[in-house]
Amino acid sequence: MIAVVGYYSTKFGELWERSLFDLTKEAVNEVLKQTALEIKEIDAIFFANMLAGVLENNLHSSAKLAEIFNINIPIFRVEAACASGGMAVFLANQYLKANTNKTVLVVGAEKMTDFSPEQVTYGLSAAASSQEQEAGLTFPGLYALMANFYLHKYHYNEENLAYVSVKNHFHGSLNSKAHFRKKIIVDNVLESPYVAYPLKVLDSSPISDGAAALVLTNDKEKIKKIKNKAILLSCNLATDSISLAKRKNLDEILATKIAAEKAFKEAKIKPSEIQVAEVHDCFSIAEILAMEDLGFWEKGEGGKLITQFPTMIDKGDRLIVNTSGGLKASGHPVGATGVKQVGEIFLQLTNQAEKRQVKNVKYGLTHNVGGSGGTAVVSILAVSS
Amino acid sequence: MLSPVKIWRRQKEIRKILGKEGIIISWTKIYVATDEFKKQAPYFIVLIELEDKKRVIGQLVDFDKEKLNFGLKVKAVLRRIKEIKEEDIIPYGVKFKLVDEN
Known part of the structure; x- marks a missing residue:
């Protein structure tokens, strides 16, 4: 059984004071707090983002996230235009089907309001x-x-x-x-x-800024322990x-x-x-x-x-x-x-x-x-x- | 800017469509465009089904706007396609015109 045991989303909107990784950090830290899990208990991260590579010359986010959270686990950046988040959930589900007793994070984030509508239109048209x-x-x-x-x-x-x-x-x-x-x-x-x-x-x-994070697990002990869960x-x-x-x-x-x-x-x-x-x-x-x-x-x-x-x-x-x-x-x-x-x-x-x-x-x-x-x-x- | 090599590769495809006729399957009028097409906006885009059933998308040009409708017959013509900087190569491509019998 694979369960969703935690969810947190930042506010969505024009968040000019926050960067892509500020938003990501908030989503991850808050979802961990909510599930009373430590980052050490996470086995892999699936990170959904479309535009950072095109708009802000920002790639290899796996290693950037490893630095932010001081971890060395597998981190995958997933991109499928507006379905990047869904594809990250899909891959996390596949990962849990293939491995027992694992707990993973699915995080999606996008920073769009730093750019003009023409730049964003251009970035989106890459897809x-x-x-x-x-x-x-x-x-x-x-x-x-x-x-x-x-x-x-x-x-x-x-x-x-x-x-x-x-x-x-x-x-x-x-x-x-x-x-x-x-x-x-x-x-x-x-x-x-x-x-x-x-x-x-x-x-x-x-065009919005925002980040959202989910915890998915197939670890029976964790599923039992955590109160709010969905299958x-x-x-x-x-x-x-x-x-x-x-x-x-x-x-x-x-x-x-x-x-x-x-x-x-x-x-x-x-x-x-x-x-x-x-x-x-x-x-x-x-x-x-x-x-x-x-x-x-x-x-x-x-x-x-x-x-x-x-x-x-x-x-x-x-x-x-x-x-x-x-x-x-x-x-x-x-x-x-x-x-x-x-x-x-x-x-x-x-x-x-x-x-x-x-x-x-x-x-x-x-x-x-x-x-x-x-x-x-x-x-x-x-x-x- | 489109690089010369991309233009060269694309020309082979353009040749296959030029002069062909088809009908309008759907259309839209673009008001918010990217920088390269901003000066042309608002402009019309049509989805065309050619006689060989192949479908292509392009701009519809040189027509009476009152006349635009689904199912009208069009012909593929060669046109300059977008804004360029002074020294760029002028990119040509396929646009569509209504044929007279409509």
């Missing part, structure tokens, strides 16, 4: 196909092509997308660690300026072509479907049993595609369903989605996101989610996407009985 970059297609532009295709095919308009952001901002208002804590209405989204038609500023996740039933990863032009269907993310199918099979549960989920809403359209590709909603139905807020705290019932505020309101420090998603589900399963706690939760799911669907990671967690 796009070179042919698409040459055409002047940006990262929001990729999702805009999918959004426009979806709206056209299923006869929706921009308003259908706006409901995703309204819900996630409401959830963000309940999360003290979220980048944005302001509630918004549909008109705010529709009146915000375009980034790439049909997507606007309020359809898009922000990691499965964590699966799938990849797909980087270019949107090479994808068969524009209204789905195939990597999500493959990873989800494997994750549900391994966890031996059905989508209908999931009560809380953190899905990858880098843009409003991404949450709608995710809900359909994960098997929660029928293909093409999402645009209509979302307008009734069935996945919002206080309004929904069966499945509540992105209680953290999602990438949209909680913030999107790229490397930290996939780690935070698992952390949020851990909080829900251990009744520590405060104002945004969903009642009687047994199963939760996380869904993390890299680029416009080149990598997808789906994890399923259960309450510890």
